[in-house]
Amino acid sequence: MSSLPSFDTENEPKIARSVEKFFKDYKVMELLRRCGLRKSKGIPLWSILSYIFSNVFRDRSMYMQQKYGKCTAGFSKNTYYRFMQNPHINWLQLASLHYSAS
Incomplete structure (x- = not known):
C-alpha cells in the first residue's frame, strides 16, 4: 500500500473554474499588466x-505529475x-498593488 495519495482527475474542472473565478474577481491579469509582466511569445501568460x-x-x-x-x-x-x-517578475510589487487596490 502506497502512502502517496492517488491523482484525483475528477476535480480538475472544478479547480480550473475556481482559479478562473479568482483571477477575474481579483483582476490578477490587470495587476500583472500594471507590474509590467508580459510574454512576448510562446505560451500565454x-x-x-x-x-x-x-x-x-x-x-x-x-x-510528480510528469513522473506519473x-x-x-x-x-x-x-x-x-x-x-x-x-x-x-516582481511578486512583491504584485502583492503590494493588489493590497493597495483593495
Missing part, C-alpha cells in the same frame, strides 16, 4: 499562471521553471 495557481489544490507537484504521466500543463517543465525563476 494566462495558461502558465492558471496552472501554477491550480497546482496549489492538486495533490502533486509538476514533477498525469500532467495537465500544456507546456514543458522548462517553460514552467523559466517562468518561476524569471528575475524580471
